[in-house]
Structures are given as structure tokens and as C-alpha cells.
Amino acid sequence: MGSAFASALRRIERCPQRSVRCLHAAEAIRALRVEQQAWRGWRDAHCNLMAVSMQGSSGTEIVRADCRSRMTAERIETIEKLGRP
Numbered sequence: 001m002g003s004a005f006a007s008a009l010r011r012i013e014r015c016p017q018r019s020v021r022c023l024h025a026a027e028a029i030r031a032l033r034v035e036q037q038a039w040r041g042w043r044d045a046h047c048n049l050m051a052v053s054m055q056g057s058s059g060t061e062i063v064r065a066d067c068r069s070r071m072t073a074e075r076i077e078t079i080e081k082l083g084r085p
Contacts, residue, residue, distance in 0.1 A: 004076045005036060011083030032082065043071045 012029055015022030047067035054060040 001072050001076055001079075004079045008032065008079045008082040015083065039075060043068060043075070047071065 009029060009032065012022075012025050012032070015025050047064050050067045051060045051064040054063045
């Protein structure tokens, strides 16, 4: 996910300065960083909750890992759209 996030930041940073769409690029970058940090916390909390159903069994970590993987893939799709026309 790190490379998708870094690519999104670069797309926003390279936005043509005269473009109306890019007037607030610096603010968008700050907001994206804050959002990403909050999203990671939410993903981890959500996946921990999903894993509770398997508490005490070998499936706990499988459920947690599957949840994190699925949510991360969805997040990458979202991030890859950022900064694109």
C-alpha cells in the first residue's frame, strides 16, 4: 500500500499550479496523510472486532489477516483514483 499512497501524493504534488482542480493541493496532501493514519486505526480496530468471533482458536489470526488484506486492497483502489482527472 505504501507505493500506492506515495504515488497518490506525487500525483497531487505534480498537479499543474494553474489548474483550478489543484488550487488546494497542499491542503489535500495534509488531509490525505491525516485520513490515511485514521484509516489504518479504523482498519485495525475493525479487523480485531471481526477476529473476536474466532477468539481462542487458530482462526483468529487468519480472520484478522484476511480482513486486513481485503480492506487494504479496497483502500488501494480508492487511493489510486486520487489526483487523477
